[in-house]
Amino acid sequence: MNERIRKLREQSLSAKPSISLERARLLTSFYADGQADGTSTPVARAMALSHILSHKEICINDGELIVGERGPSPKATPTYPEICIHSEEDFTILNSREKITFNVGEADRQVQRDEFIPFWTGRSMREKIFASMSDVWIAAYRAGVFTEFQEQRAPGHTVLDDKIYHKGFLDFQDEIKRSLERLDPATGSEAQAKKEQLTAMHIAADALIHYAERHAGRLDQLAVTEVNLDRRAELEAMAANCRRVPAHAPKSFWQALQYYWFVHLGVITELNTWDSFNPGRLDQHLYPFYRREIAEGTLTDQRARELLQSFWIKFNNQPAPPKVGVTAQESNTYTDFCLINLGGVKPSGENAANELTYMILDVIEEMRLLQPSSMVQISKKSPDRLLHHALKIIKTGYGQPSLFNTDAIIPEMLRQGKDLIDARNGGASGCVETGAFGKESYILTGYFNLTKVLEITLHNGVDPQTGKQIGIATGDPSEFTYFDELFAAFRLQLKHFIDIKIDGNRIIERLWAKHLPAPFLSLLIDDCIANGRDYNDGGARYNTSYIQGVGLGSVTDCLTAIKYHVFEQRTFDMNELLAALDSDFAGYETMQKQLRHQTPKYGNDDDYADDIMRRVFESYFLLIDGRPNTKGGHFRINLLPTTCHVYFGRVIGAMPDGRPAGEPLSEGISPVQGADRRGPTAVLKSAAKIDHLRTGGTLLNQKFTPQMLESDENLKKLGHLIRAYFTMDGHHIQFNVVSAETLRQAQERPDDYRDLIVRVAGYSDYFVDLGVDLQNEIIRRTEQGVG
C-alpha cells in the first residue's frame, strides 16, 4: 500500500471509538422544536433525516479520496434515542469496560441525563416494544429462551443491488413522481398513506443530494487553500464527484464508490439497521466501470486498488453502535456485519469472477481490517483458482474471507418463491443470511435457544434457574417409558415458545411500520417506490422474517445422551440423571464422564446422533417455516449464533451432554466443542445431514492449525474438502487458522497479540477484545487433526 493509504489505515486503526451525541442532539431539537408537528410519521422521519444531514459536521480526513463519516470524525458513533436510550450507567460502562469501549465525555453524559433521557423516555421504540409484549413473552425473554433484535436495532438486514450504478437519486425521484401519478384516489386512506410515504422518500432523496453538495462545498474550500497541486486537483475532482453523485448515475469507478458510500451513510444515519447495509456483489457492480476506464486509459490498476483501499477504510471507521442494557453482554463487537460478496454467478448463470474479484481479494489481504467482512461465493462453475486464491488469504490466519456455496444459496431462494434471476443476483450477508439483494427485506428477529427449551422440558415446564413455570406442563420425564415420549414433550414445548416468539414478532413488525418507517432505505429496495410502501411495512418485493436457531449440536447431544443412556443402555435412570444435572454433576463425576466420552455425538458422521439432529431440525423447521408475517412474507429459519451461544449457555444449568452449568453452547451448526473426534470429513458429513436448502443460511466454523495448510498441496486438499461439502449442499464454511498454543499465549499476554484476528462466528474479531468465555471456547474448538 502507498503512503496515503498507510496513513489513512493507521488513522483508522488508532482512532478510539467514541460516542457522538451529534445525531441525538439534532434529532431531539428537530422534534422538540415542533418541526414534525402536523406532519405524517414518514414525512416527519424524512424531515428529521434531512435535518441531521443538513446540520451535521462535515468531516474530510487528510489525504482521503472517498469522503463522508457517520459522526464528526472516524469512529465517532451516534446514538439512536428514538429506538433505545442509553442510560447514564450504560455510558459509564461503555467508557470504562475493558473490551469494546467507547469514550464518552463527561459533558455528554450530563446532556444525556438532563436532556435526552427526559425527552425520549416514553417515546422510544424499545419501551413501546416491551410495553406491548405479553407476560409469557416477557417471561421467556427474561429466561433466555429467545432474544429480540428489534428492541434496539432497526429491522435492516438488507443489501444493495446494482441499481445505484445506473440511476441517480433524481431518477428515483422521477420514479416516485410516476408512482404518485398512479395513485388511485378512490382508495381513500390507502392512497393518502402511499402519498405520505412517497413524499417522505422524495424528501429523503433530497436530503442525501444536499448532504453530498455540502461535501462538495467543503472540498472546494479545501482546494482553494491547498498548496500541493496534485492534492488540489484531487480535491477538485472529489468536489465534482460529490456534485455528480448521488444526484446522477456515476460515470467513473471513483464516483461509483463515492456514491455507494453516501448511500451507506444515509442508511446508517436514518436508523441503526441491524447488520449494517453493504454493497453486496461489489466485483460485479464495479466491473463495467473498471473495464471501460481501463480501456479508455482513465484508470490504472494501481489507482483502482488505491480507491478500493480507501473504500475499505471508510467501513472500518464506522463501529457498530453500542447496545444498551442487558444485551450489551450478548453480542459485543465493533463489527457491523458488512459482508462484501465476491464471485458467484452472473444473472445469466455463468461464472461471475473477474479480474476485479482477484484485485479485491488482494485488497482484503493487504488491508487486514476488521471491517468490512468479506466472502467468496463458490459455485460449481467457479474456477479452482478463485477458491485457491481465497484459501491463500484464509491461511494467513485473518479469518477472511469466508466461503459460501452459490449452488445452495440459489435453491434456498427458489424454495422461498423467489425469481431465479433475483436469486442469482443475491448472496449472503450479515453472518450467513441468504437474500435477494436490492429486493428483499430479510429481518433477523432473534436467536432461539433450542437447548433451553429442552432444559425446561426436562423440568415439566419449569425453568430450573428461577423455579418459575414459564413453559407448559408436558409431563414428568421420569414417567416416560420411551424416548419418543420425551421427544414429543420437547416438540410441544418448542411449539409453545415459537408461538410466543412469532406472536411477539408480528406485533413488533407493526410497531416499526407505524412509528419508525425508513423512507431513505425504501428508496433503495425494490419495489418500495412502485408499491408506495415503506421498507418496514412490506414495501419490498420479498419480505422474510428469520428466527435463528442456536445450539443445534448441544441439543442433539443432550437428546442423544438421554436416548442412549436412559432409554436404551439403561446406564442410569431419568431420576438419577436429573439429580446429577441439578447438582451440576457434583458427586456425579463418573456419570459426567460417561455422558461426555461414552456417548454418540453429533459431528462424527454417526447416524445415531445425526438422526436425532435431523429430528430436531425437522421440528424446528416445520414449526416456523411458511408462517405468515405481517408484511406479506413468511417466517423462515436459519442456524447461526453470532456470539449468542455464550449468553444462551449462561442461562442454562448442567445438561445431559455432560456440559456443566453456564458453559457456552455449540455454535452455528458446529459440533459441541471437542465432541468431534473423527476429523473434518466426519464433521462435514454430519453437518451435511442438515437440509441446508430449507434454511436461509447455516454457519459452520472449522479450525485448522497452520501446519495443516503449509504446503500448496494441502491447501488444494482443503479446497477439495470444501468442494465436497458444497456438493452435499453445505451453505457456508469458515476457518480459523491458529494454534491453540498461540491463543493461550495471547490470553496471557494480550498486549503482544492485539492484532490477532480470529473468526468468531459469522465474522472476525480481535481475539483480545473477546470476553474470556469466548476466548476459552475458541481455544477449545477442536483442532482438526495434526499434519
Place this chain on the structure above:
Amino acid sequence: MTRRGIIFNIKRYAIHDGPGIRTTVFLKGCPLDCWWCHNPEGRNTDPECFGQDTGRDCLIGREVSVEAVFHEVCRDSVFYDQSGGGVTFSGGEPMMQIGFLEDVLTACRREGMHTALDTCGYAPTEDFARIAGLVDLFLYDIKLMDSDLHRKYTGVPNHLILENLHYLSGNGNRILARLPLIPEVTDTDENIAAVAEFMAQNKALREISLLPFNTLGRDKFRRFHLPDRMGTPRELSPERIERLTESFHQRGIAVGTGG
C-alpha cells in the same frame, strides 16, 4: 465376505498417504522392528493392552469384518471423488494379513475406489502377486541399502524387500518410494547415494518421498513403556534436506517431502 482382520485405527482426512483426500486403515502386525517405529502399538498382530496409557480405553486393536471396514471407508466417498483420493492401507504391515487385505481391496476396487498400499515390502512375493492388480499405488519403503545395517536397525535383511520392489515395478505397478530420514541411520551420504543409484537403475522408480523423522514414535515409546533405542537424534536441517534432495534430482528422480 466373512474374513476378519485386526486393525488399530482408521484415520479420515488423511492427506499425507497418497493423492487427494484419503482414509487410511491401519492393520495390526509388522515383521520388522525398526528402531524409530512411529507406530509401535501396531507391531504385534494381536490386540494388546498398553496399560499405563492415560486411563482411557487401553486396548489397542480390534477385530473387524471386511464389510465393516469397507463401510467405514465408503463414508468419505464424496471427498475422494472431489479430490482424486481414496483409501490407503497402512500399519504395521498390511501384508501380514494378506487374506483380509485382499478381500477389502477387492471390495474397494469393485466400487472403483482408488487404493494405495503403504508397505515395508517384507512379505512373500506370491502375496504381492495376489494383490498387485488390486492396488493403484504402492507407497513402498526403502530404508537402507546396506543389508547388514538394514538387519541391525529393522531386524531383517533387505534382499526380499528389494526383490519384491523389482517384481512390482517389473509388472507395471505404480510405485512411490518412501524413505524415512532417520538422522545418522538412513540419512547418511552413503545410504542416500545408494538409494538414488538403485532407483536410477530402475526406470519404473521415478519418484521418492523423503519423510523427515518426527518424534511421535519417541512420545509413544514413553507412553507405552517401550525401550527407546533412538536417543535424541540431531535435527535435520533444511539445508541438509535440500542437499539430499539434490542427490535424487541429479539422477532424474522427483522428490516430495512429507507425503
